[in-house]
Amino acid sequence: xxxxxxxxxxxxxxxxxxxxxxxxxxxxxxxxxxxxxxxxxxxxxxxxxxxxxxxx
Numbered sequence: 001x002x003x004x005x006x007x008x009x010x011x012x013x014x015x016x017x018x019x020x021x022x023x024x025x026x027x028x029x030x031x032x033x034x035x036x037x038x039x040x041x042x043x044x045x046x047x048x049x050x051x052x053x054x055x056x
Contacts, residue, residue: 014039 021037028034 018039021039025036029036
């Protein structure tokens, strides 16, 4: 049972981080010179797709 709880929690963590980043971006969007935050996991997956596409 505990393993299932850990599995569920590990699936929620990236979603919580994504929500925090989105909230920060929305809250600071009107600030002069604000540069939006990005989720590293998303950036990493996009980079992997580009590398894979170039190899094929």
